[in-house]
Amino acid sequence: MAVPASGTARPSSTILQAAYGGILRYPLLVALAAVIVLFSLASPVFLTAANLQSILVNNVTLLVIVTIAMTFAVAVGGIDLSVGTAIDFASFAFVSLVLAGQPVGVAALAGLASGALVGAFNAVLISLIGISPFLATLGTLFIGRSLQQILTNGGNPVYLPPAGVPEAFRFLGRGTLAGIPVPLVIAGALILVATLVFARTRFGRVAIAIGIQPDVVRYSGVASRAHVAVTFILVGLIAAVAGLILTATVTVYIPSSGNAFLLNAIGATFIGTTLSPLGRPNIPGTVLGVLLLGIVANGLLLTGLNFYWQQVGTGTLIFAVLALSFARRRHAKA
Amino acid sequence: MTLPAHRPGAALSFSAIVKHFDGAQALAGASLTVPRGTVHGLVGQNGAGKSTLIKLLAGLHQADDGQIEIDGVEHRTLTPHLVETLGIHFIHQDRLLVPTFTVGEALFLGREPRIAGTPFLDRRLMQRRAADILDDYFGIRIPNSALIRDLSTAERQIVQITRALLDQPKVLVFDEPTAALVRREADILFRLIRRLRDEGVTILYVSHYLNEIEALCDAVTVLRNGRDVATLPLAQTSASEIAGLMIARDIGEMFPKRDVVPGHDILKVHGLQLSGKYHDVSFSLRRGEVLGLTGLLGSGAKDVLRTLFGLDQADGGTIEIDGQPARRLDPVRAAQRELALVPEDRRRNGVALDMTVGENLTLSSLKQFTRFGFLETARERGEADRLIARLEIKTAGRDALVRTLSGGNQQKVAIAKWLSRHSQIYLLDEPTVGVDIGSKVEIYRLIGDLAERGAGVIVLSSDLTELVGITDRILVLFRGRVIRAFASAETTPEAVLAASTGSSEVLRHVG
Secondary structure, eight states, X not given: OOOOOOSSOOGGGHHHHHHHHHHHHSHHHHHXXXXXXHHHHHOTTTTSHHHHHHIIIIIIHHHHHHHHHHHHHHHTTOOOTTHHHHHHHHHHHXXXXXXXXXXXXXXXXXXXXXXXXHHHHHHIIIIIIOOOHHHHHHHHHXXXXXXXHHHTTTTOOEEOOGGGOOHHHHHHHHOXXXXXXXXXXXXXXXXXXXXXXXXXXXXXXXHHHHHHOHHHHHHTTOOHHXXXXXXXXXXXXXXXXXXXXXXXXXXXXXXXXXXXXXXXXXXXXXXXXXXSTTSOOOHHHHHHHHHHHHHHHHHXXXXXXXXXXXXXXXXXXXXXXXXXXXXXXHHHHO | OOOOOOOXXXXXXXXXXXXXETTXXXXXXXXXXXXXXXXXXXXXXXXXXXXXXXXXHXXXXXXXXXEXXXXXXXXXXXXXXXXXXXXXXXXXXXXXXXXXXXXXXXXXXXXXXXXXXXXXXXXXXXXXXXXXXIIIIIOOOOOTTSBGGGSOHHHHHHHHHHHHHHTOXXXXXXXXXXXXXXXXXXXXXXXXXXHHHHTXXXXXXXXXXXXXXXXXXXXXXXXXXXXXXXXXXXXXXXHHHHHHHHHOSOGGGGSOOOXXXXXXXXXXXXXXXXXXXXXXXXXXXXXXOEEEEEOOTTSSXXXXXXXXXXXXXXXXXXXXXXTEEOOSXXXXXXXXXXXXXXXXXXXXXXOOTTSBHHHHHTTTTGGGGEETTXXXXXXXXXXXXXXXXXXXXXXXXXXXXXXXXOHHHHHHHHHXXXXXXXXXXXXXXXXXXXXXXXXXXXXXXXXXHHXXXXXXXXXEOSOHHHHHHHOSEEEEEXXXXXXXXXXXXXXXXXXXXXXHTTOTHHHHHHO
16 A cells, blocks of 8 residues: 655655554554663663563553553543542452451452442442543542541551561462462453453443444443443452552552552553554553553653653653554545 | 637546545546536436545545546646646535635635735725625625624525635536525526536536436536446436436336235334323334334424334333333333334434444344353354345445445444344334435335335335335324324325325314
């Protein structure tokens, strides 16, 4: 296929044109490769195994789980601003029950249930009452923040004393399976399952359809409101998984700390969706988006830039994604 | 009539133009020659390639193959700007004029005359030139300070034409110019076109309306399936001859009505009412029967259809499906009771434009292709391919976005998604609106198929010829009540129209 004359293209630049076409076809992979090359040139430490593992453990594992949750919300045409609330509630229930001497399994189930409960609250607001996801989850975010202040007497952290940390709890946060950190294994499993859900299940297909054209789904005799409700409960549940891992890693619950993931999760989902071939929310795109954000954050730190510059990196990345998707649309049109 | 002196030869010449969009062929070697100083018609069904040809000429797309000559000079790449400098202008009803501009600003946008030697706009000159043209050609006055958004469609079109005339155009292309005009306005337009032709302007006139082509054009080119099938002088050609070339199908086959012996009642509606919409609506539908429903806007016919599919809830009355009462229907339950709705607003409610053909085809029957929640993708694809083949849906394949399909093929997708669900009662709301003639006939045939297989079909349509042609019975709603029932074989579109507009005996009935 001929690459369109973009005004500056000359006949001799066919290799450049092919490269340009390649960038537009696989924008995420190319962007990922670009930042990796950039930072390995900028810092000798970047490409070391220790650093790469640190990226995965510190910058990617939890964020990828939260972003998968966000991807489900975005898939049904919504957004969930209260993922942090689900993380916090799960974390609070988990720590409190372990502290009270309950078995770790029971405490974990209670944590998951708490996250799902936050999702169920959103589901009622959105599917039953008909509030837009943005406003519904914004309300949940505020209410959740306040509740946590009340539950912790004004925001006191809940610590597990080092002596009182059960083995299973420690394993969840710091253990390894075949040399791989347990949180990473869980994240990997979630990535696989979520990918399968979108690619291979009726639930995933209908979710995508609702996000693209909700009226058609309704007019096709499909229970779209019930689907949206289940989706938001699922979002809370997945976010709760992140909450459990977070707590198990740091052995403390800090009120409202889950909100730290919110903007990055939205950013990564947006990056993955915008640059996917069909412009649909999708798990591989989400994972690449998280990796991009994680690598940029880590790389900027390594190059000795002040920590405060990190978000400039994230912002720039999002603009770059916008520019790329714009170029791609023009390319496709010509 | 004496033609003015103009150089002989072609103002426009397309030869063997080929153009693909996403793998679908829009033009397959179309040629068109427009002699200077003539009015040349261009006709064809939707999807025949008319608009693609016009867009190529406008420089909005580039042809894959073939030659375009303008005034005898070949142009390989056309841009909108180049085309305008060559003196070719386009008049289209949808063509946007900035709504918040004044008439004067819109007319002179981008070529404002200046007071000699200064950077200042020569408002007085602008005023005068615009007024001259408006008065001379249209005999009307539109104040230069009026806003575009306050003008009628006809007036906006006049502004567009005036803008073109200010440039002293060589070629004017009219793309469906009368679609939004009333009769009187269209007459003004026709007089203008003849006058421009006599002044030496070449006109390319694209229209669906064959009577306009017959009245206006010197010659006409018929496009079909991306090719020019004939170019005929109108002095020796009739409208029906042109129609025949467009369709290439016997008009008698237009309504392929089947004779199906109806079975038992599949749907019974008794005393249905929704206050403010309709009252006391009772009818029954039998297996194998095609029931027509019609009425003016606000007659309640559309609301009855919505109620049957559970989009609205009736205040009173009963609905029985296959002998069982159906209470509190919603779209999910309606679909479970084997009802299917093909909504009027296809692009909004009927098909998901940004999903693939395959995804749309199985959207409502997805459960059948699911085991333990997982899609059986091979079976799903097979079903999509089977439906594409059975309904002859023209698409690059099941993975093409529905957005890339023509209106008729989108509609086939909207109907087909119910076929894989084995729906038994089809509610079709204006099923052939915005569909080309060829696809219309295929949809009629499909309706016949459904009836033959024992489904009950309700067709709501305001195209009464169609309704009389394809249904067994017709119910006419007027102000929320069923005021007449016709046996389709014994009535005419005119009689149904009279009933639906509430004339004569009807008024007596309603009081």
